Amino acid sequence: AQSVAQPEDQVKVAEGNPLxxxxxYSVSGNPYLFWYVQYPNRGLQFLLKYIxxxxxxxxxxxxxxxxxxxxxxxxxKKPSALVSDSALYFCAVRAPGAGSYxxxxxxxxxxxxxx
Amino acid sequence: NAGVTQTPKFQVLKTGQSMTLxxxxxxxxxxxxxxxxxxxMGLRLIYYSASEGTTDKGEVPDGYNVSRLxxxxxxxxxxSAAPSQTSVYFCASSYSEVTYEQYFGPGTxxxxx
Numbered sequence: 670a671q672s673v674a675q676p677e678d679q680v681k682v683a684e685g686n687p688l689x690x691x692x693x694y695s696v697s698g699n700p701y702l703f704w705y706v707q708y709p710n711r712g713l714q715f716l717l718k719y720i721x722x723x724x725x726x727x728x729x730x731x732x733x734x735x736x737x738x739x740x741x742x743x744x745x746k747k748p749s750a751l752v753s754d755s756a757l758y759f760c761a762v763r764a765p766g767a768g769s770y771x772x773x774x775x776x777x778x779x780x781x782x783x784x
Numbered sequence: 785n786a787g788v789t790q791t792p793k794f795q796v797l798k799t800g801q802s803m804t805l806x807x808x809x810x811x812x813x814x815x816x817x818x819x820x821x822x823x824x825m826g827l828r829l830i831y832y833s834a835s836e837g838t839t840d841k842g843e844v845p846d847g848y849n850v851s852r853l854x855x856x857x858x859x860x861x862x863x864s865a866a867p868s869q870t871s872v873y874f875c876a877s878s879y880s881e882v883t884y885e886q887y888f889g890p891g892t893x894x895x896x897x
Contacts, residue, residue, distance in 0.1 A: 673826075703885060712788070712874055712888030713827070759826060770815075770834060771842060772886065774826040 671696040675775035692760030788889035807875030816858035
């Protein structure tokens, strides 16, 4: 079975400071990893994904994430946080292979960027 | 492009009533999904459809049924609503089910009293 853990329910950071939202995963084989963001009363929006190749993945709105196979982690990062980054962030994992349809989401991390 | 649209946005049902949540996408995506989101539990997959005419159960299918008669539409039915089905329901679509990201609709907030 595949699973995702987001160990922090909430992260607070000052505007302009770097931010990190943590994610660890468990899956058989090489994982496909995704980050999504959810603003209040909205659906989820895709930020970035890791499928294969370079361990550092760049995505929308200046976000990036680093895949670390030995630590089974896929932390989301941004060099300088904006107040508008305040939202709920979800990490998700899918096992590789045809027929592997289920995308398993973490429980989410609420990011608050303080002006 | 409207992307993924869902109707209705809000719905209140009494226990035992039935209803259908509608989802449409205009991106010519092959795969579609229904999730429910509950506080502190992330998103859980109810049903998915890898392609038109096919459907499969996800993590929490009990009490629901689905229909994918047209490529652009994916319907979620509640035959006899229960208070445990109070949730926010999201539809999503993707080009395929494996490596492609999913695009989400705005959600339907359902309350069962």
